[in-house]
Amino acid sequence: MNSKPFSRVALRGDLIDFSAQPALEDPQSTGVRVRPDHWLLIDGQRIVAVQAEAPGPDWPQEDHRGRWILPGFIDTHVHSAQIDVIGAWGTQLLDWLNTHTFPAEARMADEAHAQALSALFLDSLLAQGTTSAMVFPTVHKHSVDALFAAAQARQMRLITGKVLMDRHAPDFLRDDVAQAERDCTALIERWHGQDRLAYAVTPRFAPTSTPAQLAMAGGLMKAHPGLYMQTHVAENRDEVRWVAELFPEARSYLDVYERFGLLGPRAMLAHGIWLDDEDRALLRHSGAALAFCPSSNLFLGSGLFDWAAAEATGTAVSMASDVGGGTSLSMLRTLADGYKVQAMAGRHVSAWALLHAATRGAAQALGLAQEIGALEPGLMADVVVWDKACTPLEARRQAVAQDVHDAVFAWITQGDDRHVVATWVAGGLRYRRAPSPGRQSEA
Structure with missing residues (x-):
């Protein structure tokens, strides 16, 4: 187990989570929060702030611009x-x-x-x-x-x-x-x-x-x-x-x-x-x-x-x-299969409904929304940084995405464990992907 606890850290990237349950089949549904180029501040075990401006110099920083930051699945x-x-x-x-x-x-x-x-x-x-x-x-x-x-x-x-x-x-x-x-x-x-x-x-x-x-x-x-x-x-x-x-x-x-x-x-x-x-x-x-x-x-x-x-x-x-x-x-592969199962019944479930059911929706189902499932101050810092693309083909698909839903849906259907950059649990770094010279998206 790779474990390195932090007393505090500031993560910069494109944040995605949910303030409410999205509609099952509507890509434009409300409830999703997409916050491009924001900072997520973790102090001890918990998230203490989400902000657009950079924190002060006393904050250890990790720059993940161009990557997704989500609550842990x-x-x-x-x-x-x-x-x-x-x-x-x-x-x-x-x-x-x-x-x-x-x-x-x-x-x-x-x-x-x-x-x-x-x-x-x-x-x-x-x-x-x-x-x-x-x-x-x-x-x-x-x-x-x-x-x-x-x-x-x-x-x-x-x-x-x-x-x-x-x-x-x-x-x-x-x-x-x-x-x-x-x-x-x-x-x-x-x-x-x-x-x-x-x-x-x-x-x-x-x-x-x-x-x-x-x-x-x-x-x-x-x-x-x-x-x-x-x-x-x-x-x-x-x-x-x-x-x-x-x-x-x-x-x-x-x-x-x-x-x-x-x-x-x-x-x-x-x-x-x-x-x-x-x-x-x-x-x-x-x-x-x-x-x-x-x-x-x-x-x-x-x-x-x-x-x-x-x-x-x-x-x-x-x-x-x-x-x-x-x-x-892999929950990404599970979500992609979930879309396929629903498509067999003539439903086209949105990326937002899929992600919600593996984050805030799951936390609510377990009675744990006050602890996990979202990127909000006061919640436990269970946070994952993800690459949007790991291959030239995926990078091309992201580059031509029509909007953020299209980009996220393509990431869900193509993604897997290769896309996980780092995983924090209760504010401690529990996994970081080993650098790979051949990985185009490796920072």
């Missing part, structure tokens, strides 16, 4: 242990879990492996411009300890919790209700609310938890106000049919979680592809949010998420890589 659904199976060839969701996911997660039984992989995972997020995440580790208690400890060392905002699975999983990954409750309680007491860490009750998905375990999970939510809940819902049609067989008393897949007290304003449900109007009304009523995982949905052939329907019912939608079903930790 927020990935609201990703699996740390699954970096071992990114891009694994396979079939649809349920077979893919057995063939690739569960064997990779089994390796987390080794504590040293869990520590090394957690460090690699978080450093990889930072190198992709992601500074906060809601993460699935594994069923192993020490996988949660390892992830929290690594995030704490990097001062990252991280939400995670022990995965709960007591049925329909291999023996080596199943827990039981009593032991799982003890493990979760110990982890909550140790980590929840420490520094920038928060605990999420984490049933993998309804089929891998018995009613008794789901009831225990709901009990944890009730006993510890302020916890998050994360799980999967309605990702795949075969999965939806399976849930209906396992929980015949429930009206729908989403209703299973409602019956066990798992929905609420701090609940994040990944996918939500195969929902109906009653489900969307339940989401609105409960305040739960959806994590849109376009790369994973395309790769596993799960279906096309209806963003407009979710938005119309007032459900918060954020963006998520869902690695390892997703094929990259």
Whole structure:
């Protein structure tokens, strides 16, 4: 990990963030703030000013004119242990879990492996411009300890919790209700609310938890106000049919979680592809949010998420890589796939809607807009500097852009980790790209 804390620093560049939610399909929508050639001042862990004029000589300065400066991306659904199976060839969701996911997660039984992989995972997020995440580790208690400890060392905002699975999983990954409750309680007491860490009750998905375990999970939510809940819902049609067989008393897949007290304003449900109007009304009523995982949905052939329907019912939608079903930790690549998924339904989502869902919109969905997701005085200095272009072809595309939306949209569709210049977390420099003589845009 490349870590160099600053007491203060002033960054100069083209700032982009949001003051309000932009319209889904309008490139001219209000809410976006584009501040060309501005200074972002960081003192300690927080942003203290955004200004057009240069700061005084007592401020250490970095000149990034011609580059974007954005809030760090927020990935609201990703699996740390699954970096071992990114891009694994396979079939649809349920077979893919057995063939690739569960064997990779089994390796987390080794504590040293869990520590090394957690460090690699978080450093990889930072190198992709992601500074906060809601993460699935594994069923192993020490996988949660390892992830929290690594995030704490990097001062990252991280939400995670022990995965709960007591049925329909291999023996080596199943827990039981009593032991799982003890493990979760110990982890909550140790980590929840420490520094920038928060605990999420984490049933993998309804089929891998018995009613008794789901009831225990709901009990944890009730006993510890302020916890998050994360799980999967309605990702795949075969999965939806399976849930209906396992929980015949429930009206729908989403209703299973409602019956066990798992929905609420701090609940994040990944996918939500195969929902109906009653489900969307339940989401609105409960305040739960959806994590849109376009790369994973395309790769596993799960279906096309209806963003407009979710938005119309007032459900918060954020963006998520869902690695390892997703094929990259890059939120830029995730956003580009999100555009493609919506285009299949005849919608042309703006660059602003995409970026908002990975920054301020994600922060709002997690109840963290007072801390992260924008470039405003008082917020934590989770900030990323980006190159607009890394190749002559990209530079040409930027040069002929019709307006700032055209330039940003082209950057989203062409960009990846090569474009990350530097990443600050809580005011500390956590990643800086190594200089490359062949990189035309390297300052």
